[in-house]
Amino acid sequence: MTASQFDDLPGWESPPRRLRNREIRRRVRGVRLGGTIGSMEVAHADPRAIAATVEEPAYWVYFWTETGAAEKFRVTRAGSVHEVLSWAELKSQGRTFGLYIEAGKAIEDRHLIRLSGQEPNRRRS
Structure with a gap:
């Protein structure tokens, strides 16, 4: 179809x-x-295109205030992304938040991949 x-x-x-x-x-x-x-x-998707699976990823959660300032947390040893998302919703206290997953091992190769939310000051292209 x-x-x-x-x-x-x-x-x-x-x-x-x-x-x-x-x-x-x-x-x-x-x-x-x-x-x-x-x-x-x-x-x-072809799973042969993936070199490895990360069983215990690190997540980052950014909470933005109305002024645009961000409070940032790194979350490890979470049972699932749903657990992190639930924690973030409880912790947000009405603030906008973004959920990211950390990719890369070496510090110079680390990137954050957005899973949920949008930085309020960033314009979508």
């Missing part, structure tokens, strides 16, 4: 930002995923 054919599915429309995974699965049940769905691109 091509991406444009998703528009012909009964009840299908570009999913709202917080559409639950269960709802997405219900809407595309029986449909081979691939192509573009809303602004998201989906393609089959």
Whole structure:
């Protein structure tokens, strides 16, 4: 099924930002995923392209105040990304926050990959 054919599915429309995974699965049940769905691109993945899997990643959580200042935390030994996200939601106290995962071993090769949230002062391109 091509991406444009998703528009012909009964009840299908570009999913709202917080559409639950269960709802997405219900809407595309029986449909081979691939192509573009809303602004998201989906393609089959080849696990041979990955050198290793990190079983205990480090997460970073940034909490931004209204003035743009950030309080930053590095979280390790978390059971799952869901555990970190739950902690961040409780700790946020109404502040905007971003959740990142640390990639790379050597300090000069470390990068943060955004998993959730958006820095309030950064414009989307």
